[in-house]
Amino acid sequence: HAEVAALRTSLGIRVSGFDAPKPVQTFEQCGLDGALMGVIKKAGYQKPTPIQAQAIPAALAGRDILGIAKTGSGKTAAFVLPMLVHIMDQPELEKGEGPIGIIVAPTRELSEQIHKETRRFSKPYNLRICAAFGGLSKYDQFKDLKAGAEVAVCTPGRMIDLIKMKACTCKRVTYLVFDEADRMFDMGFEPQVRSIMGQVRPDRQTLLFSATLPNKVDRLVQDALTSPVRVTVGEIGA
Ligand code: ADP
Numbered sequence: 104h105a106e107v108a109a110l111r112t113s114l115g116i117r118v119s120g121f122d123a124p125k126p127v128q129t130f131e132q133c134g135l136d137g138a139l140m141g142v143i144k145k146a147g148y149q150k151p152t153p154i155q156a157q158a159i160p161a162a163l164a165g166r167d168i169l170g171i172a173k174t175g176s177g178k179t180a181a182f183v184l185p186m187l188v189h190i191m192d193q194p195e196l197e198k199g200e201g202p203i204g205i206i207v208a209p210t211r212e213l214s215e216q217i218h219k220e221t222r223r224f225s226k227p228y229n230l231r232i233c234a235a236f237g238g239l240s241k242y243d244q245f246k247d248l249k250a251g252a253e254v255a256v257c258t259p260g261r262m263i264d265l266i267k268m269k270a271c272t273c274k275r276v277t278y279l280v281f282d283e284a285d286r287m288f289d290m291g292f293e294p295q296v297r298s299i300m301g302q303v304r305p306d307r308q309t310l311l312f313s314a315t316l317p318n319k320v321d322r323l324v325q326d327a328l329t330s331p332v333r334v335t336v337g338e339i340g341a
Pocket residue numbers: 147148149150151152155172173174175176177178179180
């Protein structure tokens with residue numbers, strides 16, 4: 104335990120939550136398949152960032168995660184890599200309908216970046232990553248979801264629209280990510296965020312990332328995450 108504590112201190116992270124796994128020091132220690140190791144290498148990532156070092160093993164163990172980390176800390180790979188493992192592990196991947204993974208971010212620009220990263224990391228697999236945010240044709244997005252995209256990267260408003268249009272249901276969703284939750288709440292998306300959560304089975308895996316932890320976001324964490332591993336990188340925000 105002293106060794107794990109020293110490792111966390113050297114990474115500049117604080118971790119709480121029941122039985123949080125040991126952080127990794129290399130991507131090799133994550134037990135990812137050769138295909139994923141290839142794309143990580145191709146991206147030029149030599150070793151995990153602090154948030155990745157703790158969040159990846161926890162997410163691979165099936166844990167809910169609260170990650171408090173500011174921009175530029177490498178959050179995207181922290182939730183995308185375990186999501187891809189989770190999806191490729193599904194026994195009836197070919198059969199189901201509707202996405203297995205949903206990633207929600209506050210703005211079109213942020214969703215766009217996450218969509219790009221997700222496509223880059225999912226390249227070795229035959230997965231369809233639907234972009235469900237503004238600035239692109241809602242009709243095309245409807246068709247992508249209807250055709251069975253395994254992942255939706257979305258903004259809250261557009262995702263709700265598409266669900267209302269019956270592009271998909273959330274019945275198959277078992278991996279749900281909220282990125283930049285504090286910004287999402289600042290923008291007034293709490294009702295949409297809660298609506299999406301309410302449509303996803305309660306035994307899902309939920310990952311929530313935020314730069315700060317205001318009361319409203321903390322309440323959502325209490326309501327929506329089950330025994331999360333909490334990881335804080337650097338200073339705690341407001
Ligand atoms: P955040 O979401 O925390 O703002 P990003 O996931 O957008 O951070 O990552 C910030 C930048 O760091 C991106 O350009 C990303 O490709 C790069 N990056 C992420 N993880 C690593 C890593 N392990 N090694 C090197 N670069 C990384």
